[in-house]
Amino acid sequence: MFKKIIYSLCLLIGISIHSQSKGISFQKIDLEAAKAMAAKENKLIFIDLYTTWCGPCKLMAKNTFTDPRVGEVFNKNFINIAIDAEKEGVNLVKEFKIVNYPSFLFLDHTGKLVQYDFGYYNAEQFLGVGASVLGKVSVQNNKTLDQVKGKMVGDIISNFTAKDHLGKTFSLSGEKEKLIIVFIRGQWCPYCNKYIETLQNLSPELQSKNARLVIISPEKPEFIEKTINKTKTGYTVLYDEGYKIAEAFDVLYTPNTETLNFYNxxxxxxxxxxxxxxxxxxxxxxxxxxxxxxxxxxxxxxPDYKERASVEDILKNL
Structure with a gap:
């Protein structure tokens, strides 16, 4: 009998713990760590900015954040962190001019605000808030190949910074020369490698044209090293972390499922x-x-990766 009672208690405790785990899983990390995790996992950041004296904050924690449906959506799409506004959240309060609690900050992996909300929401309402945020990002970042058009002649490119494989920082605003910006897919792409080798023919002409050629790669520095070793290029190759440069030039797209499966x-x-x-x-x-x-x-x-700008056309238009 005693064993049955212990077994039943363990079962009930297990069910209780399991049910609690179905809500939002808040990471015990700071914002910088959340940004790194969001970039790695291709997620957004959700910040619950609360205070200990706020009644609606406590109701959100008790009723809404524990809902399994809310947990499923938020754990799948967001890095979730809860921050005390009067302690470690003081700088966020100043930055985003927070006056209401609870406040909800939805950020991208760079820390840029995607959406702001505040106040009490029940589970159904908060699912709507999450859907609104995800809808905005889906429109912005998940273009298909036929939806990207590239920046047009006459467009001004906003400043961006990026690091090369040696950790040296490049800043667009600091460049006084004309720039040739070349996007590649990565060191695994034979067409990209061959094209970089072809571009070496431009090198002797660039100084007289007051121009500099910069290659933009979506790959991490250790993979950029492979690009450099394969092509023997002397050009600057920048790591486009988070695809921010590709987005700025409107060249970023998501391949279809068949193509992704093939690459993977x-x-x-x-x-x-x-x-x-x-x-x-x-x-x-x-x-x-x-x-x-x-x-x-x-x-x-x-859009055809096999078709690249010719050296002759580049020189003609410098």
Missing amino acids: SRLKDDFTKSRSDNSGRLPVSATFILNENKEVVWRHFN
Whole structure:
């Protein structure tokens, strides 16, 4: 009898723990760690900014965050962290001018605000808030190949910074020369490697044209090393962490499922581990020429990765 009672208690405790785990899983990490995790896992960041004296904050924690449906959506799509606004959240309160609690910050992996909400929501309502956030990001970041158009002649490119494989920082605003911006898919792409080798023919002409060529890769520094070793290039190759440069030039797209499955099975770690997340997104292999004012004065944009800008056309338009 005693054994049965113990067994029943253990079963009830197990069920209780299991049910609690179905709600939102809040990570015990700071914002910087959340940003790194969000980039790696291709997720957004959800911050519950609360205070210990706030009644609606306690109700959210008790009723809404524990709902299994809310947990399923938020654990799948967000890195979730709860921050005390009067302790470790003081800087966030100042930055986002928070006056209401609870406040909910939805950020991308760079810390940029996607959506802000506050107040008490029941589970159904909060699922709607989550859907609104995910809908905004889906429109922004998950374009198909036929939806990306590339920046047009006359467009001004906003400043961006990125590091090369040696950790040296490149800043667009600091460049005084004309720039040739070349996007590649990665060191696993034979067409990219061959094209970089071809571009070496430009090198003797660039100084007289007051121009610099910069290659943009979605791959991490250790994989960029492979690009450099394979092509023997002397050009700067930048790691486009988080695809922010590809997004700025509107060349970022998500391949279809069939293509992604092929790359994942054929290329394995060269594809799955080379980039800042697991989304499979890639840049169109486009080339842009920017003048000294960071204005696009010429471009070659072809969704077919086998078609690249010729050396002759680049020189003609410098």
